[in-house]
Amino acid sequence: MKRTLLSLLICFAGFTLVSFAQTVRIQQPDRAPQTMYAVDVLKKALVKQGYTVQEKSAEYLINLTLNKAKAVPELYSIARQGRTLTVAGGDAKGVIYGSLSLVEDLRNGVSLQHIKPRSEQPNLPFRAIKFNLPWDTYRHSYALDLHKETSRDLRFWEAFLDMMAENRFNALTLWNLHPFSFMIRPTNFPEACPFNDRELADWQAFYRGLFRMAKERGIDTYIVNWNIFVSPEFAKAHQVALDNLDHKIHATGDTSEIIRRYTRESVTQVLNEYPDLTGIGFTHGEGMWGMTPQQRQDWFTETILEGMRLANRKAKLIHRVPLSANLALGGSTSVDTEQLTRKAMEKLDFLDGPIWTEIKFNWSHAFSSPRLIKVHGGKLNDTYFKPEPKNYKIAWMARNEDFFCLRWGVPNFIREHIATNTQSYVGGYFVGSECYIPAVDYFTKPGQQVDWTYAFQRQWLFYKLWGRLLYNPATPDAVFTAEFARRYGKGVENLLEASALAGTTPLRLASSFDFTWDFTLYSEGFMALNKNSMDYISVDRQISQPAADPNYVSVLNYVSTLSSGGSFDPAKVTPVKLANQLEQDCKKALALVKDVNTDKNTSLRYEVADIKAWANLGLYFAEKLRGAVALQTYRLKGAETRKEEAVKHLQQALAYWDEVIAITRPLYTDMPLVHYSESNDALRFHWEKLRPDVAKDVEIARKATVMTARKD
Template identity: 65%
Template sequence: MKQLLLLLITYVGFTSTAVAQRVHIQTPDTSPQTTYAANRLKKALQERRYTLTSPADYTIRLTLDAGKLGKEAYTLAPEGKTIRITGGDPAGLIYGCLSLAEDLRNGVSLPQIKAKSENPTLPFRAIKYDLPWDTYRHSYALDQHIETCRDVAYWERFLDMMVENRFNVLSLWNLHPYTFMIRPTNFPEATPFNENEMKEWQTLHRAIFRMARERGIDTYLVPFNIFVSPEFAKAHNVAMNNLEHHHFVDGDTSAIVRRYTRECVTQVLQEYPELTGFGLTLGEGMGGMTPQQREDWMKATIIEGMRQAGRKSKLIHRIPFSSTTGSLGVTSVETEKLTRKSIEAEGDLAFLEGPVWADLKYNWSHAHSTPKLVKVHGGKLYDTYFKPTPTKYKIVWTARNEDFFCLRWGVPEFIREHISTNNQPYLGGYILGSETYIPAKDYFTKTTQPVDWTYAFERQWLFYKLWGRLLYNPATPDAIFKAEFIRRYGPAGSTLLEASALAGKTPLRLASSYDFTWDFSLYSEGFMALQDKNVKYISVDRQISHPPLDPDYVSVADYVKTVSLGGSFAANKITPLVLADRLEQDCRKALSLVAPIKTAGNASLMYEVADVKAWANLGLYFAEKLRGAVALQTYRTTGGEINKQKAITHLEKALRNWDEVVAITRPIYHDMPLVHFSEQQGNTRAQNDKLRFHWAILRPEVAKDVEIARQAVK
């Protein structure tokens, strides 16, 4: 009863209007960053019915003090009728104003504001954004975002989200971005657009970079290499084998391609002074080249182009994932030594602002698995980049998400553990994002009722808020995230953070128990994985035989083999049955937390609750599937009709849980195009573009698990 009363009082604080009081905001200058900070604060004050005027009852004084505070740090200090917000730099001032604005939105009045201060734990907190024109992979699933991503209003909302969540880097990835940004002075034939079309592209890019700068967000352009525009290729008879821009091809290193690339880099930096820097990615379009040749190419083109731009810029150097001449290869100590030498040399270049950000993929393409580092792209990571501790560069981990695009996700304890596990002195930060999903057009939502979002990234607000705020300050309490639920949904939102955290462990546990490599090798949201060169449902047989990623997890096959021989496992080992019990415990609790929530008349809340229910039922399905897999493998190994019947029973229960997922999601989600289907073997591009994902579509495959058990023999 006391908890309910407290929630009601809190909710009244959210919804009641403030006592009409006059407020004046004093600013130290009129820079774009200060103006943005003050405007965000003004908006929050006006929403709370404060009057902005002078003289005033309250004064909010914005100041800068680089001597006392570091970069991006801030303090918020109430002093009687004055609240002083001090930033160590313009970004820190923005964060301080956003912190006060957050308190105001959460129902805290100016007299109730408490002193606080924050300092960034990690200096590099980035979003990986694959632009939908000239994409890494070609698919309708990516093409559908072009119109949205050409709208400046979309980018304003996206950048607002970034700064609210303390992301400070936007990295824009594209196979060959130059011809969408410039008409190369010496190669005008490379750009396919007329003057009006070129002006539209340039207006878009300038707006993105300008708005990012206003928000204290750095911007990096990350082109893949080696690519040229089809128009350039035809005009000069180069790279004619790759007019369609496939990413795994041999590189054309002819002199004219080298000159063209270098001049494009220089011209882009000169025409876009608000662009912060470039990124190097070594591999795609560089088949047939040794690691040394790839490094030499980057030095002669992008690095030299940056030097000739005549201004300072910054650099992301993606760690190469191939030690061979193939586009896909394996890691090696020799390649690590070569790469470290190159990065350290870049760190000494006067035209580059340090440190260089050395980027590695955390657990390949699926960081949402275990917080332990098991592998990087290409396989094993040695210690070359860490010992001795680097001084010219900082490591940044790319946390790729190729595992959930539709269902909302948020597990704060996982992110905190991820950061604490990897917060060594050489760590600079994280890059968060996908390569097979663009968070722009909402192609999921089926309801005709009004919802409180427009764009896809706004559906996943908790995902971005958790990662961004915790990368900035891992000590950010859950109360901050819980308060956001309550602000959005009132008392009904009070249990949603806990429910999300419990149900959201489902994809993490699947990815920890099922080993993977590149993008398509696992799609946790759909319980699909790469098999026979196609992405397929993970059958019970596949679950039995496939090894885990996390070394603490035990596969079904190894578990049954060990137990059948009378063996046992150490206490830290997570066996299939232990995993099943944990899944069931967490998912049933998540369902109990959302069961009382009434969603009638609030479609946005309905979707939040539905996604928790979907994840929870997927977790219960997974638990029963694991139990069924153990029983089935036990029957095949040692016999016993009771084991066969247990397998059938558990897999029938798993099917019922899957049916519950279908019942939840079929009315509210469209069948979804996925890039995972864009490389189905034997299909044309047109055929692949018609392929769709929904849990209902996979239902016959799930039912086959039951038949597999029924037809099993010892």
């Protein structure tokens, strides 16, 4: 009895000491919105880990401060002196990032007494998310419209902005065709706004709330539009732009003087009425059919740029480079157009900070090669870089039109991308999609008990990798592995490596399959544009399609070269070498997740299933390439054994495709993807729907015949 009582007293005493040792006071330099946000996230993390935050003296002191001696934007450091932790920021954003770094340790179970000193500063000053708004959308589709309610909810944006801050993204760019009529009632053109006073007040409260929350988190905000568009109400009232009331993107530009004036005044009024809005962006492209590059540049100079100059404050600018060097909008480049655009940008001296000059990296498919192959329109010359610009910085647009459903994360691809493309004239990156809005989760089957609410939360690794590595490319894999462990506990140490291995599948497809605009390739579905529709990439299409990356060799080139006695540089990625790489990496990925127990965690089940899906798609692709080589060789040189080999490989490819179906069918609904359903909202995507097309590859091989030699 005495021993039991003594044990209880010891336990109680220990509890008292631990309890006292866990009191924390946070000292802050000011009450700026960014500081208050940093304090709030720290408090929440401390309380969740069992600490007591109090205003008076405590066992630990966390001192938030501004480093006036080293006022580097977004820099932070964490230092320790006894039980005082000093989080110093080069500016207010630095204070936020230092606090979030401390929060990350706390979430990972690191106690305050074990926090290690550190410091970081940004590698790139511009780290942006591209987010297409679902009202007045670039394309018209149910897959975009279904996000309207969620994207008007500030609770969604609070979660999204928290994610951005946590991952060190510092710019949110909001894109739609004509944003002004949702934000203001133009003073001299009130008829342009389609809303009554109450409706407009709701819209304005939404935008003001969004911009305010972003500013609190150290995130700049931009509205970006395509040109030239006006509201249908304005068009009807003034009998202008009547040929494009439904806002088709490929439309003739109406440059009527009244539209010029309306656009200019709207820009000025928006900047004046929304002081928390950081800047504006514009596009040399849609809605400007039939205009020369000079006419397009003149339009911007006289409307958007002049409107910015007339505002009562300075604002920042996103200046997209021209998408076309001729009268059409399909895409083209020329030195003359680049010189024209550069000259126009260099004249601008009334803006806040450098102009962010957006260029699409590898057109719409940045998830291909880390090497710059093409931009929108074709080859990019060095006009924008030489001599080095003084008032603008290049910002690469890393467009993702290749995977929307399956989770993706390949850290070394992003590291290589950044290392290869961040010359001194580069200021940063945009990351995002044109054909996908990460708001409503329309993938997950209903009734699943998962730990996410919104679509972007499913792709947490995608955002964490891009944001953290853009901020600091030296961020180790251990940071991302620790996040897996925090979310799912023990036994998930291999998930990052498995994700990185399996996630090479879409990158390798896009490097080996030439592309241009959005719908020309959808890697996740192994689909590509075929005349006017998105179709499965047949084995014949795989054979004939040129490679996008010059380091890759197409099947057609490979077989014809070898058949004529030629050879390839060992550094080239031939179809056979690619197939072997895919098989090696994807089988290793499957082995790494083989023993992960997902029985008690549905969210983890999805993580592992997506790795397995990518891996099996990679194995399918490997067998398809082998089958394609054998099939094309048979067509050129004959021998029934080659045909049999082709059939065998394509049958195995079908077996791997069936495995993808078996993995994904219990988890995913048929999906209303824009790629698949823009012309018909009733269409839905799932790998199972493509199975008949995959099976046709086998029949194509079985029915193949030897090509008849040409007679000169």
